[in-house]
Amino acid sequence: MSHTAPVTPVAEHAAPAAGSSEADPSWIRVKSLEKVYRPARSAPTHALSDIDLNVRRGEFVSVVGPSGCGKTTLLKILAGLIKRTSGEVSIAGRQVDRPIPEVGMVFQAATLLPWRSILDNVMVPAEIQKLDKKKARKRADELLEMVGLGEFQDKYPAELSGGMQQRAGICRALVHDPAVILMDEPFGALDAMTREYMNLELLRIWKENAATIVLVTHSIPEAVFLSDRVVVMSPRPGRIAEILDIDLPRPRELRMMSSDAAGVYVERIRKHFNASVID
Ligand SMILES: Nc1ncnc2c1ncn2[C@@H]1O[C@H](COP(=O)(O)OP(=O)(O)O)[C@@H](O)[C@H]1O
Ligand SMILES: [Mg+2]
Structure with missing residues (x-):
């Protein structure tokens, strides 16, 4: 990917808090x-209840936990899509009360607009934010190519498989080069090999764009493989319940997924869940 457009750092738009x-x-x-x-x-x-979490700029944090423990709720509050009951949530020193343009969110279901082509779906955030159309179009092309949908740009969502729709949803979240990427089980609908490939692509995008990522996943090995820290919820x-620092070297390579060092983290996280269903 030859993408060079600069990331818009949220801090430049916000009144940064002291020390931001x-x-x-x-x-x-x-x-x-x-x-x-x-x-x-x-x-x-x-x-x-009583959620305290600080994420560094440029950090990759994953969240795992049983079905119904509030993972989607947490992401939606971070995205400014739903209201919190109490407590504080801020990004770059700015309180989050409504959606912030510098945040991209990938939803659990792809939620594409059925009457728009795949390309036009991916372009939605660029249109809302009135970005340079040519640049955004180029970025959309690159992203769709990257996820293997280059030839499907003009198709409609109903013509694509669930996994393909999900990949289009990922492109839509990334088209405006968000500084913060929130992802809710984005790889759930993908087959194992596509999933591993998307994991590596995500790491590349994360690094290239110096993005900050919060990812919800039901795969504990995936959380360990990708993250700087894994948040375990109950x-x-x-x-x-616990926040683990994942002290594995970067860049991460797929073979690390099955390494002993990764296995130790995976086991430690699994112990939290014994009988519960991970979603
Ligand atoms: N809009 C809603 N209205 C009422 N209850 C909700 C709503 N959304 C989620 N919940 C409840 O809040 C809890 C957490 O849900 P959710 O954040 O979706 O969990 P997770 O993503 O970890 O599976 C669940 O008990 C769920 O039923
Ligand atoms: Mg959920």
Whole structure:
């Protein structure tokens, strides 16, 4: 990929908090976060409780935990898509209350617009942000090529498999070179080999763009392989059970996935879940 467009650092747009810099250990800052869903017709759900998490600029953090422990809720709050009940959430010193343009989100389901071609779907964030159309188009081409959808640009979502739609959703999240990439089980619909390939591509994009990534995944080995740190969550209400530093060398290579060193981390994370279903 010959992409050279500069990443727009959020800090340049925001009024940076004191000490907000490259090495800022709390570039994404979550403090005492609580989320209670209060549906009109059913009992409230305490989805997140007492979440404290700081993410460094340029860090790759994964979140794992059983189904229903609040992973999607956490990402949606970070993306400014839903309201928190209490606590603080900020990115680059700016409180998150609504979606921030510098954040790209990949949803659990691809959520493509059925009446738009694949290319036009990928271009949505560029249109919303009124980016230079030619540049964005070039970037969209590169991304679609990268994920093997180069020849499918003019097709419609219904003409593509679930895995292909998911890959298009990943391109859409990356087209505006977001400084922060939030991903909710983005590789769930992919076959094992495509998934490994996408893992490596994601690491490349992360490095090239100096992006900060928070990834939710149900694959513990994948979380270990990709991340600087893995956040392990427990359910009812969703809390952080442990945060592990993954001290494996970079660049990561696929063979590390099956290394003894990675295996030690995987086992340690698995111990948290014994009988529960990982989602
Ligand atoms: N919009 C909503 N209204 C009510 N409850 C919700 C809503 N979204 C999620 N929940 C509940 O909040 C909890 C956490 O959900 P979620 O964040 O989707 O978990 P995960 O992504 O870890 O599976 C679950 O018990 C879920 O049923
Ligand atoms: Mg989820």
